[in-house]
Amino acid sequence: MKWSQALIPTLKDAPSEAEIASHKLMLRAGYIKKVASGIYTLMPLGLKVLLKVVNIIRAEMNRAGAEELLMPILSPAELWLETGRWELYGKEMMRVHDRQERKFALGPTHEEVITDLARSELKSYRDLPKNFYQIQIKFRDEIRPRFGLMRAREFMMKDAYSFDRDEAAAEITYGKMFEAYTNIFTRCGLKFRAVEAESGNIGGSFSHEFMVLAETGEETIIHCEKCGSAANKERAGGNCSFEGNAAEPERPLEKVSTPGMKTIEAVTGFMKVKAQELVKTLIYIIDGAPVAVLVKGDDEVNEHRLKRNLNASEVFLADAKQVEKYTGAPVGFAGPVGLKDVAIVADSSLKKMKNFAAGANEKDAHYKNVNLGRDFKADKFADLRFVSEGDLCSCGCKLSSQKGIEVGHTFKLGTKYSSKMKAEFLDEAGKLQPAIMGCYGIGVTRILAAAVEQGNDENGIIWPAEIAPYQAVITAINYADAAVKETADRLYGALLAEGVEVLLDDRDMSAGFKFKDAELIGIPFRVTVGSRGLKENSLEINIRKTKENIKVPVDGAVAKLKELLNVK
Numbered sequence: 001m002k003w004s005q006a007l008i009p010t011l012k013d014a015p016s017e018a019e020i021a022s023h024k025l026m027l028r029a030g031y032i033k034k035v036a037s038g039i040y041t042l043m044p045l046g047l048k049v050l051l052k053v054v055n056i057i058r059a060e061m062n063r064a065g066a067e068e069l070l071m072p073i074l075s076p077a078e079l080w081l082e083t084g085r086w087e088l089y090g091k092e093m094m095r096v097h098d099r100q101e102r103k104f105a106l107g108p109t110h111e112e113v114i115t116d117l118a119r120s121e122l123k124s125y126r127d128l129p130k131n132f133y134q135i136q137i138k139f140r141d142e143i144r145p146r147f148g149l150m151r152a153r154e155f156m157m158k159d160a161y162s163f164d165r166d167e168a169a170a171e172i173t174y175g176k177m178f179e180a181y182t183n184i185f186t187r188c189g190l191k192f193r194a195v196e197a198e199s200g201n202i203g204g205s206f207s208h209e210f211m212v213l214a215e216t217g218e219e220t221i222i223h224c225e226k227c228g229s230a231a232n233k234e235r236a237g238g239n240c241s242f243e244g245n246a247a248e249p250e251r252p253l254e255k256v257s258t259p260g261m262k263t264i265e266a267v268t269g270f271m272k273v274k275a276q277e278l279v280k281t282l283i284y285i286i287d288g289a290p291v292a293v294l295v296k297g298d299d300e301v302n303e304h305r306l307k308r309n310l311n312a313s314e315v316f317l318a319d320a321k322q323v324e325k326y327t328g329a330p331v332g333f334a335g336p337v338g339l340k341d342v343a344i345v346a347d348s349s350l351k352k353m354k355n356f357a358a359g360a361n362e363k364d365a366h367y368k369n370v371n372l373g374r375d376f377k378a379d380k381f382a383d384l385r386f387v388s389e390g391d392l393c394s395c396g397c398k399l400s401s402q403k404g405i406e407v408g409h410t411f412k413l414g415t416k417y418s419s420k421m422k423a424e425f426l427d428e429a430g431k432l433q434p435a436i437m438g439c440y441g442i443g444v445t446r447i448l449a450a451a452v453e454q455g456n457d458e459n460g461i462i463w464p465a466e467i468a469p470y471q472a473v474i475t476a477i478n479y480a481d482a483a484v485k486e487t488a489d490r491l492y493g494a495l496l497a498e499g500v501e502v503l504l505d506d507r508d509m510s511a512g513f514k515f516k517d518a519e520l521i522g523i524p525f526r527v528t529v530g531s532r533g534l535k536e537n538s539l540e541i542n543i544r545k546t547k548e549n550i551k552v553p554v555d556g557a558v559a560k561l562k563e564l565l566n567v568k
């Protein structure tokens with residue numbers, strides 16, 4: 001492609017509504033164009049990147065034995081009513097009706113549609129396993145769409161759904177998808193990490209998020225360099241590295257007046273104690289019964305861990321009325337001492353604490369020098385807090401944390417949908433069984449944004465060569481010069497003949513302007529053709545990522561670029 005014929009509307013400045021690097025740069029470099037809030041046109045450069053990602057995904061999914069199909073964007077309300085999600089989904093689901101007043105959803109996901117297909121087509125254990133995928137536009141009516149392609153209302157996803165005859169077969173399918181995802185993100189040239197995520201009521205290690213590593217990511221990854229374990233913040237376990245003050249002698253319990261002090265900051269400031277010398281008491285309603293959950297003042301309760309540790313199915317924070325009912329005091333003054341008819345569950349770190357502060361279950365009062373065993377008893381100890389950097393992995397090593405952007409999710413669904421929608425097959429004994437399902441998503445358009453968050457500098461985007469819209473750009477300095485034009489055209493033809501995707505900047509612009517544009521759009525390699533170099537029979541290859549310049553003889557440019565691109 002010649003730049004003069006391409007549509008690459010670069011901007012000097014990013015529109016003011018763009019907040020994050022990927023959004024700013026994709027607008028500035030002409031990859032996307034806003035149509036409405038959270039809705040974008042993928043411009044030619046953006047589409048080129050998208051198609052490269054799509055090709056990689058398709059190749060790896062096919063290789064893993066999944067079969068592509070394409071479900072409709074519109075799905076009838078009847079299917080969603082069967083699973084109860086017509087109500088559950090809420091306002092994020094875009095709903096429309098046709099001229100007959102029949103209701104439809106613009107699919108935010110396709111479990112219902114695929115399960116409907118499975119129940120009509122997969123009748124016998126001989127029909128299994130099956131794994132179907134599609135690469136499709138999806139809709140989610142975000143309340144506040146922002147960050148460009150990162151959180152758009154209309155976006156492209158690859159979603160796959162597997163059907164297996166039993167647990168063992170479902171685990172094999174899950175493993176294949178995990179491997180396919182690892183291949184996909186590796187082939188996209190991204191630095192990523194697969195992390196364990198919450199698997200709901202299924203249990204075991206059957207939910208993973210694939211995170212592109214970027215300092216600007218919204219997700220926190222807790223991982224261990226030594227044993228390689230990695231999990232998202234909700235899922236991460238580990239041992240608290242808190243040392244505590246267990247050796248201190250117990251001092252007498254003392255009630256302190258703390259008028260109007262309801263926050264940790266107010267109480268610790270007034271009582272002159274550190275947050276880790278205070279115990280927070282949170283009243284939860286767990287499977288219908290009140291439970292006081294204790295963590296030290298600088299920790300937060302991880303409700304996923306709480307749920308898992310108590311084997312609970314429903315965990316809610318009590319409302320103000322319930323707190324008053326169970327503790328006898330307004331919110332802000334709950335504590336473990338003197339609680340009646342409320343079970344007490346304490347984070348394991350409390351075993352190392354002596355003489356701590358806590359609420360007195362009385363308006364405007366706290367206790368000082370509370371001690372476990374002497375002043376109250378815990379019904380259960382468990383790890384209930386969010387693990388953070390510096391805590392200890394189960395292997396004994398220190399945990400680290402990283403920021404990431406979720407671009408993929410693999411999940412074992414079990415029989416949630418197949419039971420509700422009767423997607424059943426006859427097993428070998430002639431008995432009807434619900435198929436065991438898995439679902440596997442990739443945010444295709446989001447990969448573009450994540451790649452830019454991972455690869456950018458003050459001059460623009462730095463694409464991984466694997467998904468860049470062009471592998472190389474030839475910047476002709478003064479294309480009107482006959483010798484420059486002749487060399488640039490010849491090089492352009494030779495690279496095309498070798499299968500290199502190349503853009504020729506033939507515009508009548510200054511060298512500085514062209515260099516800036518080439519850097520902004522993020523092409524991995526730039527070949528500069530100028531009359532000064534040609535006098536020495538040489539060209540310069542610039543590597544976008546390292547800013548390295550390599551001088552090559554005119555005739556050696558194709559071979560050198562192929563070597564850099566690793567093209568055989």
Ligand SMILES: [Zn+2]
Pocket residue numbers: 224225226227228229393394395396397
């Ligand atoms: Zn470890």
